Amino acid sequence: MALVPVAEALERLLEGARPTGSESVALIDAAGRVLAEPVVALRTQPPFNASAMDGYAVRAADIASVPAQLSVIGMAPAGRGFDGAVRNGQAVRIFTGAPLPEGADTIVIQENVRDLGGGVIEVTEPTAEGRNIRRVGLDFTKGDVLLEKGRLLDPAALSLAASANHPSVSVVRRPLVAIIATGDELLPPGSELGPDQIISSNAYGVAAAAQSVGARALDLGIAADRKEAIAALVRQAVEQGADVIVTLGGASVGDHDLIHDVLTGEGMTLDFWKIAMRPGKPLMFGRLGEISCIGLPGNPVASLVCSQLFLKPLLARLGSRGFQQDMREARLGTAMPANDLRQDYVRAVLREEAGVLVATPFGIQDSSMLRMLADADGLIVREPFAPAAAAGASCSVLMLR
Numbered sequence: 001m002a003l004v005p006v007a008e009a010l011e012r013l014l015e016g017a018r019p020t021g022s023e024s025v026a027l028i029d030a031a032g033r034v035l036a037e038p039v040v041a042l043r044t045q046p047p048f049n050a051s052a053m054d055g056y057a058v059r060a061a062d063i064a065s066v067p068a069q070l071s072v073i074g075m076a077p078a079g080r081g082f083d084g085a086v087r088n089g090q091a092v093r094i095f096t097g098a099p100l101p102e103g104a105d106t107i108v109i110q111e112n113v114r115d116l117g118g119g120v121i122e123v124t125e126p127t128a129e130g131r132n133i134r135r136v137g138l139d140f141t142k143g144d145v146l147l148e149k150g151r152l153l154d155p156a157a158l159s160l161a162a163s164a165n166h167p168s169v170s171v172v173r174r175p176l177v178a179i180i181a182t183g184d185e186l187l188p189p190g191s192e193l194g195p196d197q198i199i200s201s202n203a204y205g206v207a208a209a210a211q212s213v214g215a216r217a218l219d220l221g222i223a224a225d226r227k228e229a230i231a232a233l234v235r236q237a238v239e240q241g242a243d244v245i246v247t248l249g250g251a252s253v254g255d256h257d258l259i260h261d262v263l264t265g266e267g268m269t270l271d272f273w274k275i276a277m278r279p280g281k282p283l284m285f286g287r288l289g290e291i292s293c294i295g296l297p298g299n300p301v302a303s304l305v306c307s308q309l310f311l312k313p314l315l316a317r318l319g320s321r322g323f324q325q326d327m328r329e330a331r332l333g334t335a336m337p338a339n340d341l342r343q344d345y346v347r348a349v350l351r352e353e354a355g356v357l358v359a360t361p362f363g364i365q366d367s368s369m370l371r372m373l374a375d376a377d378g379l380i381v382r383e384p385f386a387p388a389a390a391a392g393a394s395c396s397v398l399m400l401r
């Protein structure tokens with residue numbers, strides 16, 4: 001089977017991906033979620049002409065020339081308006097957020113007033129008519145569409161929805177990705193290892209990649225290299241309502257590479273298997289009913305690079321989020337040889353030199369080497385059959401952090 005080009009693989013993976021449904025979530029739990037329906041104002045804010053300052057509600061005509069003396073006839077704190085009207089020569093003590101009393105048209109801030117005692121004040125500075133008043137509906141009016149469908153609920157959006165009197169919002173359900181590691185050699189972190197065993201590491205990075213685009217990760221643990229063991233975990237994933245099943249390892253062509261057989265046995269229709277990419281050649285993709293199945297290669301770097309390139313865009317699409325790889329142009333720090341038929345993602349460190357980004361690849365690129373991935377700032381992307389490139393040549397970098 002010919003290797004599928006990276007761009008085509010991504011296209012096929014995203015093709016049938018339909019956004020997950022919606023659910024209602026209390027505002028306090030809705031941070032970072034995506035709106036499934038617009039938020040419409042259920043009320044007008046402010047609902048009345050309100051004082052924007054602490055001071056005195058007056059009639060502008062009374063303070064046309066200052067100093068001007070006024071008698072204070074009452075008080076209006078926020079939440080309890082003055083029950084009466086301000087007439088010529090009168091003022092009401094008022095606080096920020098309180099309704100403007102009838103008859104008053106201006107707020108004089110208290111810094112510009114002297115208290116003469118006996119309920120009399122002297123306004124010492126001129127104040128233009130209408131100053132320091134927030135008009136009814138200044139922020140929004142009942143019926144206004146305040147937040148569009150698809151909006152990410154950031155702090156401002158959440159407070160606005162609350163102000164519009166919504167205790168909860170309709171948001172896109174977070175896609176659930178079930179993660180199944182496979183391999184007789186694997187044990188979870190913290191284990192006592194036997195002589196032929198290693199630690200299962202991939203699930204943690206894959207889960208983090210999923211969570212970074214708003215998905216939930218369900219770690220189903222490690223299946224031994226037996227069809228029944230893997231099938232049992234695949235069935236668990238289906239029962240738990242996974243939107244995506246990710247398997248780790250067993251995707252290549254060895255005698256113990258069982259994933260393909262198990263998934264098709266459970267009803268998966270294979271879309272593609274093996275792509276023109278390094279690392280990540282054995283990537284597998286298919287559909288089991290509505291569930292997207294991604295078989296990630298076992299080599300740790302391959303599984304994480306494929307998560308960045310394929311899993312994250314898929315989960316973002318399912319969760320109705322925008323997602324774009326952060327691509328930058330850079331100069332090569334060292335020469336690179338001509339590339340073969342696989343699109344290459346080369347771990348590199350980046351530094352800035354006189355305003356130019358310089359990308360220097362690590363000398364060894366074995367796809368088992370996680371430490372070098374953790375040390376890399378980005379991946380130099382080399383097109384299939386790219387010719388040899390000299391140091392200083394322009395290159396394209398996928399930023400990792």
Ligand SMILES: Nc1nc2c(c(=O)[nH]1)N[C@H]1C(S)=C(S)[C@@H](COP(=O)(O)OP(=O)(O)OC[C@H]3O[C@@H](n4cnc5c(N)ncnc54)[C@H](O)[C@@H]3O)O[C@H]1N2
Pocket residue numbers: 181182183185186198199200201202203248249250251252253254257279280281282296297298299300302367
């Ligand atoms: N004859 C061929 N051999 C291999 C090919 C090939 O095309 N022809 N492809 C190579 C490439 S590329 C990769 S990548 C690997 C991927 O193979 P699998 O997906 O079948 O992975 P495994 O064989 O199960 O494991 C490979 C390697 O990764 C380790 N591993 C697996 N799972 C985990 C995990 N959850 N955490 C940490 N490490 C894991 C496993 O122990 C192996 O060392 O195949 C090449 N071979």
Ligand code: MOO
Pocket residue numbers: 277278279280281282297299301302367368
């Ligand atoms: O995916 Mo493999 O690790 O290309 O080397």
